Amino acid sequence: MASVPPAQDAAATHPVTPAPPASTTIPAEHVAQPGSFLSSVFGDNPYFQAGFGLMGMGVGLTVLRQGLVWGTTALRRRMLVSLEINNKDRSYEWFLAWMSRQNQVAQQSARVPWVRSHQLSVETIVEQRKNGSSSALFNLVAGPGTHYFNFRGAWMQVKRERETRSMQLMSGVPWETVTLTALSRDRFLFPQLLAEARDLAMRGNEGKLVVHTAWGIEWKPFGQPRRKRPLQSVVLEPGVSSRIETDIKAFLDRRKWYADRGIPYRRGYLLYGPPGSGKTSFIQALAGSLSYDICLLNLSERGMTDDKLFHLLSNAPERSFILIEDIDAAFNKRVQTSEDGYQSSITFSGFLNALDGVASGEERIIFMTTNHLEKLDPALIRPGRVDLAQVIDDASPAQARLLFNQFYGGSFKVTGLSDDAVQAMASELHDIVSDELSAGKRVSMAALQGHFILHEAKDALASCRDLFARRLNS
Ligand SMILES: Nc1ncnc2c1ncn2[C@@H]1O[C@H](COP(=O)(O)OP(=O)(O)OP(=O)(O)O)[C@@H](O)[C@H]1O
Numbered sequence: 001m002a003s004v005p006p007a008q009d010a011a012a013t014h015p016v017t018p019a020p021p022a023s024t025t026i027p028a029e030h031v032a033q034p035g036s037f038l039s040s041v042f043g044d045n046p047y048f049q050a051g052f053g054l055m056g057m058g059v060g061l062t063v064l065r066q067g068l069v070w071g072t073t074a075l076r077r078r079m080l081v082s083l084e085i086n087n088k089d090r091s092y093e094w095f096l097a098w099m100s101r102q103n104q105v106a107q108q109s110a111r112v113p114w115v116r117s118h119q120l121s122v123e124t125i126v127e128q129r130k131n132g133s134s135s136a137l138f139n140l141v142a143g144p145g146t147h148y149f150n151f152r153g154a155w156m157q158v159k160r161e162r163e164t165r166s167m168q169l170m171s172g173v174p175w176e177t178v179t180l181t182a183l184s185r186d187r188f189l190f191p192q193l194l195a196e197a198r199d200l201a202m203r204g205n206e207g208k209l210v211v212h213t214a215w216g217i218e219w220k221p222f223g224q225p226r227r228k229r230p231l232q233s234v235v236l237e238p239g240v241s242s243r244i245e246t247d248i249k250a251f252l253d254r255r256k257w258y259a260d261r262g263i264p265y266r267r268g269y270l271l272y273g274p275p276g277s278g279k280t281s282f283i284q285a286l287a288g289s290l291s292y293d294i295c296l297l298n299l300s301e302r303g304m305t306d307d308k309l310f311h312l313l314s315n316a317p318e319r320s321f322i323l324i325e326d327i328d329a330a331f332n333k334r335v336q337t338s339e340d341g342y343q344s345s346i347t348f349s350g351f352l353n354a355l356d357g358v359a360s361g362e363e364r365i366i367f368m369t370t371n372h373l374e375k376l377d378p379a380l381i382r383p384g385r386v387d388l389a390q391v392i393d394d395a396s397p398a399q400a401r402l403l404f405n406q407f408y409g410g411s412f413k414v415t416g417l418s419d420d421a422v423q424a425m426a427s428e429l430h431d432i433v434s435d436e437l438s439a440g441k442r443v444s445m446a447a448l449q450g451h452f453i454l455h456e457a458k459d460a461l462a463s464c465r466d467l468f469a470r471r472l473n474s
Pocket residue numbers: 233234235236273274275276277278279280281282369370371445446447449
């Protein structure tokens with residue numbers, strides 16, 4: 001009989017957990033422990049250790065750099081102060097001119113220039129000499145970039161920046177700014193610097209008449225300031241010059257009077273008469289005598305619109321006369337002219353609106369001239385738009401005598417002619433003009449001036465009758 005080993009039999013009936021074989025024991029260091037896997041991968045790996053070190057340094061440096069940026073920004077805020085000047089502002093040109101002046105003065109006196117600049121721009125100035133000749137001067141101004149200069153013991157940084165991607169829409173000039181930076185404690189020097197720059201610019205214009213013209217919607221000085229013309233050199237009918245001068249002076253003295261009554265502080269003048277009678281010359285001489293500028297407005301200018309006109313009339317530089325010449329050429333009884341080949345796109349009602357402007361306290365003095373009063377619409381010359389209308393006519397006998405005296409008498413006297421002789425000849429001219437006038441013939445003051453420029457006194461008198469012509473409107 002076959003026998004079954006008792007152990008096998010027992011296993012078959014009672015399952016028993018098998019014991020691990022003695023040979024498969026795992027060393028303790030190879031048994032996975034939580035957290036120890038990372039350290040085993042990274043901790044012992046020299047590449048990872050170096051990477052972590054570098055990363056740590058990078059983070060540290062970034063924090064340090066950020067800290068430095070914050071620190072310097074905070075320091076700048078507390079210790080430095082900046083002033084920005086935009087090229088829309090008048091002080092922009094004044095400041096650049098002032099800077100270039102500092103350099104010129106330093107160079108003339110063989111000193112080291114105050115302004116430390118390596119980027120310069122050139123500005124060409126045509127200077128009129130007393131003998132009538134002219135020369136071109138080159139003015140070096142600080143160009144775009146960073147410059148340093150010293151003002152009253154304080155160092156300042158100037159950054160001139162030019163916007164290359166956009167420009168002023170109307171004038172096509174790129175936007176520019178200069179930023180002045182100084183120590184906080186020197187901030188009080190900014191107003192002093194600007195005042196000095198302004199005074200320098202004003203001194204340059206002393207005794208000169210500045211004429212502005214429209215550049216898009218802005219006024220810009222046109223050419224170099226001109227020498228002022230003495231008011232008495234424009235010879236008008238006795239009493240006419242003083243009438244206008246007195247009126248304008250009274251107006252300028254009554255700013256408060258206007259404000260108290262809520263009346264817009266503006267005055268309009270219309271000078272009318274034949275060509276060459278001295279209308280423009282008189283307005284310019286009057287502006288010069290009152291230290292006013294002239295803003296020359298051309299209504300027929302291509303591209304002029306109602307909006308532009310309104311803006312220009314409302315934003316003329318302070319202390320300036322707005323001069324609109326040949327007003328009849330722009331509007332002929334409410335019909336726009338196209339005599340010169342193109343039409344301005346302003347409308348008559350737009351022009352009247354612009355003349356009336358917004359009822360502000362801003363002073364506004366407008367001078368208009370025309371050769372044809374009869375062509376003007378009554379709406380244009382009603383009081384409030386034109387407060388004083390004055391005819392400036394062809395030469396009267398009195399004007400001719402005075403002009404003759406101005407040319408040949410006084411300080412311009414020609415040798416060999418006594419004062420009495422000049423007076424006698426002037427009186428003779430007076431009588432000739434009277435004669436011709438009563439015969440319906442006239443001569444303009446411009447024609448007389450041209451005649452006197454060409455002839456000596458005796459010749460001028462002898463040939464003056466040739467100048468007279470019969471005028472259709474005489
Ligand atoms: N009354 C005057 N006294 C002195 N010079 C005069 C006078 N009138 C004209 N002139 C001279 O004639 C020239 C032309 O004068 P101006 O341009 O002022 O005349 P206007 O009346 O404005 O002419 P227009 O109507 O054609 O514009 C100037 O050189 C000016 O010196």
